Amino acid sequence: MTDRKDKTEALIRELAAEFLSREANRTSMITVTGARLTKNKRHATVSLSVLPEEAEEQVIHFARRKRSEFKEYLKKRLSASRIPFVDFEIDQGEKNRRRIEELSNE
16 A cells, blocks of 8 residues: 555656646746655645745745646546645755755855
């Protein structure tokens, strides 16, 4: 069961990366760092890392506006009986890792 869930999460992560790179205007660098599915597979959360950090809020709003288009994109490429509701968030772990790296280089 978790193997299937892991594969689905990996596929959602890859598809989100493809979709966002195709749809974004390239004023900021968006990296999809992960995807998590709930146990019932009805919700997925896609984690993003954004550079420059000042663009994070704008990117999250953009991704959420494109949510319905992304769901259609998933329907065509994901062989699942139910396509999950997808939300986007900033990957705080990655943000913290970058900050620690910056501090250690000072």
